[in-house]
Amino acid sequence: MNERIPATIGAGGIKTHKIEGDHATPTGIFPLRQVFYRADRVASPVCHLPVEPLSRQDGWCDDPTHSDYNRYVMLPHPARHERLWRDDHLYDLVVVLGYNDAPPVPGRGSAIFLHLPPPHCRPTEGCIAIAEPELRKLLRMGMREIEVLPPGQR
Known part of the structure; x- marks a missing residue:
């Protein structure tokens, strides 16, 4: 499938060389x-991917100095996390x-997700946000990857 979907990106724009905390969305196929x-x-959602309900103990480590960097963690967790x-x-x-994530490189960016849009069309912190109906449709259709193009290649 080669469909373009309206999306919200990071406040730092789209970058080829993402670094932790720059609020940019990385380019590439993910x-x-x-x-x-x-x-x-x-x-x-109906999809082919593993699906888990969230709990209050679910987190994601965004501390580049910790061995759990850019990985799912259970809370409480000793390092900085989301x-x-x-x-x-x-x-x-x-x-x-x-x-x-294969393997995570410290400082290269973490917790890059595809999620629902922030209110009032605010940018994300580096993630990609898509409206829920479109996200569910893509998951149901079997989407396996997402491509983020550098500026000028859209």
């Missing part, structure tokens, strides 16, 4: 690894992308 969802808010169970709705449906 496999979809796993789906998490808030079972108390939304239905489980909570996947959020008060807002961004991670009601969230897809883990295969970015900087």
Whole structure:
């Protein structure tokens, strides 16, 4: 499938050389690894990927100095991390992308997900955000990867 979908990207734009904390969305082709969802808010998506309901103990390590960098972690966790169970709705449906994960390179960027859009068209912190109906459609159709093109190649 070669479909273009409207998406929200990071406040730092799209970059070929992403670094932790630059709020940029990295360029490249990224496999979809796993789906998490808030079972108390939304239905489980229909897809070929592994699907897990989120819990309050789910997190993602974004500390480049820690051995769990850019990996799923259980909370509490001793290193800097992001909570996947959020008060807002961004991670009601969230897809883990295969970015900087084989193996993770410290400082190269972490927690790059495909998730629901922030309110008021705000940019993400580097992730890719797609409206829930389109995200569910892509997952149902068997999407296995997402491509982020550098500026000027859209």
